[in-house]
Amino acid sequence: MGIIKKIFNKSRSQEDGIFFEEMRKLLGFNPIELSHYRRAFTHRSSNKTDANGSPINYERLEFLGDAMLGSVIAAHLFNEVPTGDEGYLTKMRSKIVSREHLNELGRDLNLIKWVESKVSTQHFGENIHGNLFEAFIGAIYLDRGFPYCEKFINKKVIAPYVDIPKLEGKVISYKSLVIEWCQKEKKQFHYDVFEDNGNEGVKYFGVRLKIDGKVVAKARATSKKKAEEKASQRAYFAFQEKINKK
Amino acid sequence: MGIIKKIFNKSRSQEDGIFFEEMRKLLGFNPIELSHYRRAFTHRSSNKTDANGSPINYERLEFLGDAMLGSVIAAHLFNEVPTGDEGYLTKMRSKIVSREHLNELGRDLNLIKWVESKVSTQHFGENIHGNLFEAFIGAIYLDRGFPYCEKFINKKVIAPYVDIPKLEGKVISYKSLVIEWCQKEKKQFHYDVFEDNGNEGVKYFGVRLKIDGKVVAKARATSKKKAEEKASQRAYFAFQEKINKK
Incomplete structure (x- = not known):
């Protein structure tokens, strides 16, 4: 109450x-x-x-x-x-x-x-x-x-x-895992990076990760590298089953 | 349930x-x-x-x-x-x-x-x-x-x-506070220490603190010094009002 x-x-x-x-x-x-x-x-x-x-x-x-x-x-x-x-x-x-x-x-x-x-x-x-x-x-x-x-x-x-x-240091970079998988599978990939500040004072970057022309993951962070890594991680978990099968 | x-x-x-x-x-x-x-x-x-x-x-x-x-x-x-x-x-x-x-x-x-x-x-x-x-x-x-x-x-x-x-280091020893108070107040005090092991393997000491012949606090610990300090602390808190008034 x-x-x-x-x-x-x-x-x-x-x-x-x-x-x-x-x-x-x-x-x-x-x-x-x-x-x-x-x-x-x-x-x-x-x-x-x-x-x-x-x-x-x-x-x-x-x-x-x-x-x-x-x-x-x-x-x-x-x-x-x-x-x-x-x-x-x-x-x-x-x-x-x-x-x-x-x-x-x-x-x-x-x-x-x-x-x-x-x-x-x-x-x-x-x-x-x-x-x-x-x-x-x-x-x-x-x-x-x-x-x-x-x-x-x-x-x-x-x-x-x-x-x-x-x-644990077992995965150094999700970006490299995603790229490796795309290359093996002969898929086109592209990281589409743009500034995305809003009204917030801090500088932000947005990333759209496209595989074969389709946006598979998006992310936003305070550096390009971090945003790419975040998007890659999301893509990795989304595709994990497929990736691990290979 | x-x-x-x-x-x-x-x-x-x-x-x-x-x-x-x-x-x-x-x-x-x-x-x-x-x-x-x-x-x-x-x-x-x-x-x-x-x-x-x-x-x-x-x-x-x-x-x-x-x-x-x-x-x-x-x-x-x-x-x-x-x-x-x-x-x-x-x-x-x-x-x-x-x-x-x-x-x-x-x-x-x-x-x-x-x-x-x-x-x-x-x-x-x-x-x-x-x-x-x-x-x-x-x-x-x-x-x-x-x-x-x-x-x-x-x-x-x-x-x-x-x-x-x-x-905080403001009180170094309750035993000394108790003794000081007894001396000021002209009271007799006595720490009655005895071994008190029970069946427990570890050595324990018991203490009865008597002031003017009456047991005012008891304690038990793994060393004589600790047991005396514990009993003094208990006595101190019990008598705190009286002690602080002086």
């Missing part, structure tokens, strides 16, 4: 209403307490403080989010790779939650779009993307608890990014 | 019944799938394997339990110390989940009692206690999920061991 009431609270301001809607899209479920998410986007330069004079910014949430992310990934790897020993699991997890990977995740979700800061976002280094990503997970934990962290991480991290064979 | 059925499953063997009862006492709630806990106590030397030939022992569970413990402690510190920044929270957590502390936790719960091994438990080093503790948390996660990990860790780790002022 309490939750439903909060979600449909008619007294929410228009600004809150827009933020709620944007968060709902990003999360894939309803946020309850918007203040957690606002905090997750508040940079220390905004100099906000609470009633006790304690600073309000996302730095403590990073600590919380990092822990929750580590647990969710640990549980996923534990279940997914029943033959992996402790050393393997530890190594795989640190690949998944590497600084570079977290930055990529935060950047792909374009979290920086919501940042409240007195510094221009152009002056932030790369790490802000990963920090925002961790803080956002921390906010989810405070707002909705562990199961929703799991839900979000499954959808936004594990499904699109956690590719165990690739992390 | 499914859970209730499993708990009251009449076809459980007598051995399972005893193990269930022991686990129930240790956990403070009902276990569902006993095999997770059995695995948490299976040392690699027992050379057990599953149907696929994969080893059955507690090593992978350590990885899982370590992650869950880290998250639960992170959330506790986040809520408990609203003024602590990221660096503070990280430092405090590593004190709580230090190898030494985990060994103490495992030893105090006497987890080694249940170990199944081809090596005599006397040949294990100190770290087995902490490893068993982590593996046990991993088993709880698999059996009952994150909320039960939280429940168990709150009861067995946080309530009795996580003492923030002490971890």
